Amino acid sequence: MGNLLVLGDSEIHNIITNLSKAEIYTFRDVLARCLRDYSVGAEREYQPAPGVINRPEGQRCLFRPFTSSEGIGTKIIVQPPPTSKAGTALRGMVAMCDSDGVPSGILNAEEITTYRTSLIALIPYLWRRHTAKIVVFGAGKQALWHLRLALALRGDEIESIVVINRTASRAEELVVKLRGENDAKWKSAATMQHIDPSRPDFQEYLKSHLSAADAVFCTVASREPLFPASYIITEGRERQPYISAIGSWQPDMIELDPELLHQTVKRISPGSKAGSLLVDDRKYVLEHSGEAAQSKIGAEYLVEIGEMEKLEHDEGDNGPLHDWMKDGLLIYKSVGVGMTDLAASNAILDIARERGPSKASPIIGTSPEDNRPPTPPSYLTTPNDVLGRPDSLIVVWSRLKDENDNHFMKHSLRSEISGAHRNLAMSPVSKSDPIIIVGAGAFGLSTALHLAQAGYHDITVFDKGAGVPSDFSAANDVNKILRVEYDDDFYTNLSVEALKAWKTPLFAPHYHQTGFLHCTSGEAPKKAIDTLNSFRASAERHPDVRKCVVPLDNRDDIVRAAWQFQDGPLPGWKGYFNRYDGYAHSTNALKAVNEVCVASGVRFYLGDAGNVVEILYQASTKQSDAQSRKATGVKTRRNTTHNAALIIVAAGAAASSILPSLGTQVVAKSWSVAHIQLTDSEASALRGLPVTYARDLGFLFEPEHGTNLLKLCPMGGGFINTDPKTGVSHPPDTLGESQFMPAGDERRLRKLLAHTLPSLADRPFINKALCWFADTADSDYIVDYVPDTSNSVVLLSGDSGHGFKMFPIVGSWVKALLEAEDGEQEISRWRWKDPKMSRAGNWGEAVSWRVGSSEEFRDIRPAQSKAKL
Ligand SMILES: Cc1cc2nc3c(=O)[nH]c(=O)nc-3n(C[C@H](O)[C@H](O)[C@H](O)COP(=O)(O)OP(=O)(O)OC[C@H]3O[C@@H](n4cnc5c(N)ncnc54)[C@H](O)[C@@H]3O)c2cc1C
Structure with missing residues (x-):
């Protein structure tokens, strides 16, 4: 297994949001196999009992150990004390070692738990024949992941999605987010809406949606049933639904009406004398779910999903069993099977290893001691590696000092091959090359969004702020004017284009x-x-x-x-x-785009880890090109280096600190x-x-x-x-x-x-x-390659105090530059320029819309703060 990986929530999120459809199916198969091993194999008897400890400070701690032939681990979940400053949401970790006891991973448990629960709930959903209409109860992460996965796997079959949540604004937020992600990734034609429970005709509305739904996902920690059985069991109903309920996991919680469960088991379904309910763990559902407690339905009516998976796996696609699985009224109740955490964690660790540090970073450490020799990553050892020169690769491996070097080598070697086929000076990057964006402000985030949407899939954004938006961003603000009129029609036309983009689903919630x-x-x-x-x-x-x-x-x-x-x-x-x-609510707009970027696989390094102090260059080796150097990556305040084929500097007012050649052209x-x-x-x-x-x-x-x-x-x-x-x-x-x-x-x-x-x-x-x-002197933006960098560094700056309105479209200008056939900025006013100022920074007179002259900061700052320095 090799190195110990430490994966935080954002790395795990990056991995799972980045999985292709085929990879999600593979993940599903891993979980399905685990459930089969648990339900019909021998694994159940090798699972230790979980333990719960309630501490005097008020923490509730759950320890859930698990074993399998592939690994051993434990999940720790803590409910913080009510006084916790960090909030009372459940948090925790999964600690793993391989079957020999060699530590293999420490993972933040939050995303893994949500992902594996949602993906397991979608196993029966994938058996179903119809999925045109989906209704979801809840607006949290579980609801989001159910829908993300449904859209990723069957987006082209879904016609409508309806979200219902007690707080309507949260349901609305979920819908907006999902629409944005759908536009960027799955492009399903499904309509998405939420229903506000406070509307007077809510119950009628709910009934009309539930009586026609093909799938109903319940993800609410509820203390009463979310809807009556009569909304599902209706006269003349054309198609029966699949209903999953994963939100309630204690005897005093319940999402499904006990009457619905009674009605379901009365129906003939295979696998039992009467009807059946699908569960993940029969014993746990009976002991821990309010549905079982209140309906008093016995074990004989419960079929485990692992048992059905085994039948499905062994018997193929025929018989009445399959008719029920595909078209019958199918209800699935879940309380969680610990072993699936182990399977999901192992799968994520495998993907992280396969992708290497750029996708799974930061790999915080490789101790405690792992006494085995390091395993070369698969891209260096695969016999059919792109280079086809395994001997030289072995030499390279022996020279690598750490994972960063390793990643750099991988990138450099790939560039070497592809460089033979394309002129680097013109088109600096391919869609798989690593791209670094410095700055997660308005310009940087927009660029990440547009490049990710265009299929560039190795993008990392660095920002020195602790979150998005950064405290250093000019756009970290409650509002910014969106006006289209300029005294220059070039910018008027661009602003009209930008305002049209503000009216699209991702941006519209933030435009007033x-x-x-x-x-x-x-x-x-x-x-x-x-x-x-x-x-x-x-x-x-x-x-x-x-x-x-x-x-x-x-x-x-x-x-x-x-x-x-x-x-x-x-x-x-x-x-x-x-x-x-x-105007736009700029902070909220930045957050929304940040979320879509994360969901699209863009990685973010923030705080000291994202504070870029230097761009690293490699001198040209060609005699004829002595002046030209090429950027290889960036160095951060933590002294770590990150490699890339292209660096886009979008650091706003601070650009010249990392690009000294900018001089006075940006003030x-x-x-x-x-x-x-x-x-x-x-x-x-x-x-x-x-x-x-x-x-x-x-x-x-x-x-x-x-x-x-x-x-x-x-x-x-x-x-x-x-x-x-x-x-x-x-x-x-x-x-x-x-x-x-x-x-x-x-x-x-x-x-x-x-x-x-x-x-x-x-x-x-x-x-x-x-x-x-x-x-800038003329108030024009700069969107251009930095001279003498072999087109490896782009400057995106000079917003001149009027750039936020362009937030939805800025990134398209960078994309156009990267894809320009001649490698040149077509719009001459946005090129790298010579300083034109008369006196440092005092450009008030040159631009019609500025009134007054600039003053020096040292002359206006309060005496007290001057004295401190
Ligand atoms: C007072 C004020 C009012 C404004 N009003 C409007 C308005 O009404 N309408 C309008 O359209 N525009 C307005 N603007 C302009 C708008 O805010 C900017 O055009 C826009 O924010 C520019 O985006 P940017 O990404 O270039 O810079 P920023 O948004 O400032 O982002 C730069 C980012 O780079 C990061 N960074 C800096 N250095 C580093 C480093 N070394 N390493 C890593 N990260 C780094 C920062 O943390 C920051 O997040 C206003 C600006 C100001 C100051």
Whole structure:
């Protein structure tokens, strides 16, 4: 077996979400064999009894040991004490050794348990003839995995999925997530919806769905039946359903109506005198399930899934038994068979080993001692290896120091072969080459999403933040304006395209089309008025946007467009209202895309493990190409190296710290933000408020749903942090240094409030911060190869403070660059450029939509924080 692998939840998640249909079937076979060995083989008698210990601190600890001819292990599940800061969800691990006692794996138990339970519940589902209509109870991980697997295995046969959950918003979230994943992966045409249990006609609705369902998956830890038997057993029902119930696992829990169980066993079904219920473990179901306790159905009516699998396996596809399995009313109750944890864990360890460290990383350690010689990974020992030069491979193996080297070698050797057939300078990567994206902000995540959707399947994203979104991301925010009008039609057209993408299932839940109220106050400078007019002109030039633009010539017009300003004096305010625009909840949008990326197999390294300190290069060996070097990977703050064929730097304001050649063409700049905490009634009075932007003062948004935070940003030239030695501006080293708002900005915001919402003008500001972005002289983005890197490094930067609206489409620009036939950025304004600034970072004058000049951070930071440093 070889090395001890340590797999965390995200690595396991990466593995199981990345399995192909054939691999899922193989996994299913492993579990089915395990159940057969348990039910009709001898394995049941070799399973030790589980133990439960309740500690005085309140923890409930379950120890579930298991053995098989292939391995021995134990699962530890802990229910934390009620006071736990980590929450009270069950957590735990599986510890494994091989049949000789050599430690083989330590795995986080959460994903494995969910996955094996769902996949076993889908074993009978795969016997079924029909699966057009699916109803799911629950909106947690089990529900998600049942549906993921159903879509992965039979997505083309499913017509509708209906999710029912006590909290309707969670069901809605599940549906949105599933739609996003389906769009990215399985492309089933199934409709997906949830039903809100609070609607008055809920029971009728439920009955109509259940009486037509082909499969019903119950995944709820419920204390009463989820639906009456009469919703299933209906007169003239055309097709009988398959019903699985895995959510309740204690005698006082129950999901299925006892009457439904009685009705089921009355029906003739093979394998017993009367009807049968399918279970995973007869004894455990009788002792631990509320269904058995309340229905008082005896052991003689229960058939184990392993017994049916044996029949299925031995007897093939014929007879009344198969008719029942395929078309009969089939109910499956599960409480879990410990041995299947062992089988699932072993299967995951095997896949992790097969895929090597890039797919199963991080492999945290290989001790305690494993006294065996290391086993070369299969890609180096397979006789028909792509190189066909096994002797040279053995030499390579003996030189490898660690798994990282090993992976690098694998990659380099593959590049060597494929390099003969393609020009690396033009198309730097194939879809199987490892790609690293530095930065999980708006640009990096969008890139991961688009590349994963296009079939690139070895993508790793690094971010120095502890989670997604990172605290360092400019997009880690409650809202961002999505406006389409620019004074430059190139960006207007792109924004229209982006807004269309905001209306697709993955992004739409985070888009709020409140409209954009764009004005200048009576004291605005001419530049601000000119910019407003050129924005309006561009909106009016666009055929789709034009219809949504309304002029606002005086206070009455403004209050008609936004009644919430009825108490605001709005002195001299004029402008226009554009219904086409709105805002996005940026944090939630980033999280949603992150989840789809993870589900699509993109790996994430976060915190210190994801903090990239350096790009590693290999000098060119060709004489003619002496200047050209090639990136081989990245080094992180933890001093670990990760190899890749292509590095995409999407590190926002911090890009120049890892790409010093950027020099001054990208300037780290910041604007300030502040918030006001509103009460529920104050927030209700501002619901639907358009994004309101006074070009000379600043802008504010509808309060955040849930927290009632009103966000405000002042208008101004921004703040830069220039290193006097290099002339390059960088964000300050720590986030704490940016937690304030300069006095001038605060004055402008108080004026904005006095003009619009005077009752809030003197309210305290909270969560004040400078937020750093990557500015360019002409406000154009940079999406290009970094010179002298043999097209092995791409820079994706220069968002210039207006990039978030492009979140759904940014990644498509990177894909286009990677797939460009001539290897060049087609859009000249997005190419690597020469610095054009007149004075470090002070580009306010060059771009029409900026008002005011930049100031140096050292001149505005509070005295106290200056003194500390
Ligand atoms: C105050 C403010 C208001 C804005 N308002 C709007 C708006 O209304 N509408 C709009 O469209 N846009 C707006 N923007 C701009 C928008 O936020 C940015 O365009 C967008 O976030 C840029 O995305 P990015 O991925 O390039 O950078 P970011 O989102 O900043 O992401 C960069 C990521 O790189 C990571 N990183 C940095 N260094 C490293 C490293 N060494 N190793 C690993 N990871 C690293 C960071 O942790 C971060 O997650 C605003 C920006 C600011 C500052």
